[in-house]
Amino acid sequence: MKGNCWKFGLAAAMAILSAPFASAQQAPDADELAALCHGAQSICISATIPTIGTQALQSWMSPDVGAAWAKGYKGKGATITMVDDFSSATRFYGNFGIGLQYQRHGEWTREEASMIAPSAYIRSKDFTTGSAVSLAYGLNVLNLSYGMYASQGYSVSQIGWAPEESSIISYASRGLAVVSKAAGNDSVAVGGAAGGKQDYLDLALIGKPSAIFVGALSSNGTTSNPAQLAWYSNYAGSDPRVQSHFLVVGVAGDTTGLYGTSFAAPIISGYAAIIGSKFTSATPIQITNDLLNTARTDTLVNYSPSVYGKGEASLSRALAPVSIR
Amino acid sequence: MREKSGKRGGFRTAAFLLSAVLGACPAIAQEMTTSFVDIHQGSPLSDRARALAQGGYELQNGSWVSFDQWYRANWIDMHVDLLTQITDDTGILWGFGTGEEGEKYRIQPSFKFGFLTQTHPSANSILSFSLTSTIGGGLAEKPCQADYGDFGTYAVNCRLAAGELSPEQTLKYLVNVRPESMHLWLNYRVTF
Numbered sequence: 039m040k041g042n043c044w045k046f047g048l049a050a051a052m053a054i055l056s057a058p059f060a061s062a063q064q065a066p067d068a069d070e071l072a073a074l075c076h077g078a079q080s081i082c083i084s085a086t087i088p089t090i091g092t093q094a095l096q097s098w099m100s101p102d103v104g105a106a107w108a109k110g111y112k113g114k115g116a117t118i119t120m121v122d123d124f125s126s127a128t129r130f131y132g133n134f135g136i137g138l139q140y141q142r143h144g145e146w147t148r149e150e151a152s153m154i155a156p157s158a159y160i161r162s163k164d165f166t167t168g169s170a171v172s173l174a175y176g177l178n179v180l181n182l183s184y185g186m187y188a189s190q191g192y193s194v195s196q197i198g199w200a201p202e203e204s205s206i207i208s209y210a211s212r213g214l215a216v217v218s219k220a221a222g223n224d225s226v227a228v229g230g231a232a233g234g235k236q237d238y239l240d241l242a243l244i245g246k247p248s249a250i251f252v253g254a255l256s257s258n259g260t261t262s263n264p265a266q267l268a269w270y271s272n273y274a275g276s277d278p279r280v281q282s283h284f285l286v287v288g289v290a291g292d293t294t295g296l297y298g299t300s301f302a303a304p305i306i307s308g309y310a311a312i313i314g315s316k317f318t319s320a321t322p323i324q325i326t327n328d329l330l331n332t333a334r335t336d337t338l339v340n341y342s343p344s345v346y347g348k349g350e351a352s353l354s355r356a357l358a359p360v361s362i363r
Numbered sequence: 364m365r366e367k368s369g370k371r372g373g374f375r376t377a378a379f380l381l382s383a384v385l386g387a388c389p390a391i392a393q394e395m396t397t398s399f400v401d402i403h404q405g406s407p408l409s410d411r412a413r414a415l416a417q418g419g420y421e422l423q424n425g426s427w428v429s430f431d432q433w434y435r436a437n438w439i440d441m442h443v444d445l446l447t448q449i450t451d452d453t454g455i456l457w458g459f460g461t462g463e464e465g466e467k468y469r470i471q472p473s474f475k476f477g478f479l480t481q482t483h484p485s486a487n488s489i490l491s492f493s494l495t496s497t498i499g500g501g502l503a504e505k506p507c508q509a510d511y512g513d514f515g516t517y518a519v520n521c522r523l524a525a526g527e528l529s530p531e532q533t534l535k536y537l538v539n540v541r542p543e544s545m546h547l548w549l550n551y552r553v554t555f
Contacts, residue, residue: 316529317514324513331512332423358525359509360423 096135096153098290100258100305102353103154115318116311117174119161119215120148120181120304121206126166132296146296147183147304154308157315163202170205177314177322178215180206181307183300185222185237194242203239210246213323216310219243220299221253221284227275227344228284240272245279248322250329251347254302258288259337259350266339267346271299274347283326284347285333309353316357332356400444406460408502408542409440412468415504415538420525423512433467433507433521440470440500446479453480456495467507467521473500473542491550500542506534 095103122144129140134149141149144162152160158179163171165184186203199207209215222240224232228251229241243249253272259265265288267273274284287305291297306329313325320328333349335341341349416434419427444458460473477495484490507521509530517530520537524530 312527316527317511318529320514327513334425336425354525355421355423355425357527358421358423359519360512362422362428362507362509362519362521362524 098135098288098293099154100288100353103308115158116155116177116179116314117159117161118151118155118179118181118304118307118311119163119171119174120144120151120183120307121163121165121171121202122147122181122183123166124148124162124164132294134294134296143183143300147181147300150296150301151181151304151307151311154305155311155315158308158311165202168200168202170201171209172205173209173215177311177320177325178209179307179310179314179322180209180215180217181303182206182217182219182239183303184220184239186239187235187237190231190234190236192236192238194238197238197242199242203242206239207242207246210243210249213248213321213326215248216307216322216326217243217246217249218303218306218310219249219251220303221251222272223270223298223300224272225270226272227277228272228280229277230272230275244277244283246283248326249283250306250326251280251284252299252302252306253284253286253347254289254297254299255286255338255350256288257290259334261336264337264339265350268297268299270297271302273345274343276344281343281347283330285329285351286338286346286349287351306351309351309356312353313356328356332358395447395449397445397447400446400456400458402441402443404439404441406440406442406470406500406542408470408500408540409463411538411540412436412463412465412470412502415468415522418522422525430522434465436463436465438463442473442475444475452482454478456493460500462500467505468502468538469505470502471499474498477546487555488551488553491548491552493546493548495546495548497542497544497546502538502540502542504538506537 123142124144126142129142131138131140132146133139134153144164148160148162152158159174161174171180188197206217210217219240221228222237224230226232229236229244240251243251251274253274254268254270255265256268257265267286268289271286274281285306287302289297289299289301294301309329310325313328314320317324329351330348332352332355334352334355335346335349337350338346412434416431419429419431421427438461440463441461442458444456446454446456448454456475456477456479458475460475462470462472464470475495475497477493479491479493481489481491504520506518507524508516509519509524510516511530518534519530520533523533523536526533
């Protein structure tokens with residue numbers, strides 16, 4: 039069986055969990071999105087893209103982020119490792135408010151995380167290398183805006199993970215890093231099958247104490263204008279272990295031209311870094327629980343844990359005291 | 364309007380001491396009078412304490428905490444300024460402030476002491492000079508105890524507890540200011 043597992047491991051394909059479109063005005067097509075998210079993309083060349091230094095609040099960001107920056111702490115002391123595509127030939131257009139750009143998937147997610155937490159140290163780990171992810175000194179946040187897809191029906195224990203995913207799963211199990219995992223873009227419950235395939239990285243992270251599944255809302259929610267789950271986003275489903283570790287954030291694709299839960303996960307990564315810059319001795323599990331326990335449900339349309347999990351992440355509440363006197 | 368203080372005798376000793384220090388005429392006026400110069404409530408520090416009351420934030424459960432509850436005082440710092448005349452052209456300025464206190468700040472009581480003197484460069488002009496010093500009256504903000512759940516309980520700056528600063532860092536921003544300690548006043552008046 040071990041040999042079969044290894045073959046299966048090789049067969050598992052990394053799929054980026056975004057829905058990039060050249061035009062911000064162009065609405066995505068469900069089939070197009072599904073095809074993109076399930077395609078194997080493993081052509082790699084080396085590339086180095088500088089991170090962006092822009093620190094302006096953008097319209098796609100939650101107002102919480104501006105409030106979070108007001109006092110000058112923006113993720114300092116935390117390291118966000120973006121495990122993503124930094125070397126393929128596939129690029130697409132988008133605009134995070136700093137001009138139209140044409141970038142690889144990892145370059146987009148990295149840019150987004152760096153815009154949310156400008157003072158965090160951002161590392162890029164090309165997911166095609168397969169090598170173990172190393173941890174930095176201090177708080178570690180791992181951003182996973184991709185999935186590991188293979189035919190449905192296997193158990194996680196049958197997967198022959200590469201050192202890369204093995205290390206990530208281990209860190210999430212041991213609470214050594216906050217793992218922000220894009221929930222997926224198949225409009226199914228986390229870990230569910232779509233088109234005969236499942237994201238086994240999702241399945242492997244279920245029940246891990248410092249893992250957070252991140253779904254996408256079509257906008258940032260407010261009590262006066264509640265948001266709903268984006269049409270493509272995977273949802274929490276009926277598993278209480280997923281519900282208790284599932285958050286949603288606004289992904290303003292109509293503003294940025296960038297759709298998909300790929301662009302939800304970096305927001306949570308940035309939030310985790312900012313919380314870590316406030317509570318400098320906090321553990322990844324404490325930060326994970328803080329984000330989960332302070333999520334809002336009153337900013338969502340017809341809140342249900344099976345759809346939204348714990349609710350919409352709220353940075354301001356995550357930073358606030360439980361009580362004060 | 365001037366009115367005599369009923370405690371005239373009580374300030375006589377201080378008046379003598381001050382006049383000696385200043386080298387004032389030894390022929391101290393036998394009839395020293397004490398007059399109210401000013402009485403008012405509020406001060407720049409009192410205003411500053413009021414300003415701290417602006418704003419608030421949400422706790423984790425969404426309940427609103429207003430700063431107003433912490434920076435509200437039932438009594439506003441009252442200042443009384445008096446002048447005890449020693450000679451026709453010299454007097455002692457003195458006074459006090461009551462201070463004020465809210466749940467999360469305190470303005471200490473203060474005492475003001477100084478002198479006023481004047482000369483007549485010409486028949487129709489007066490040059491006045493005064494110097495006063497204030498002791499006490501500082502504004503000190505008090506910390507809060509904030510419970511951050513799993514992260515622990517910390518002493519924090521009440522106003523910054525929900526911000527991004529680490530709890531320890533917020534304490535650096537507690538307001539702790541002293542009032543103007545010396546006040547110099549020079550006035551030249553010509554009547555024509």
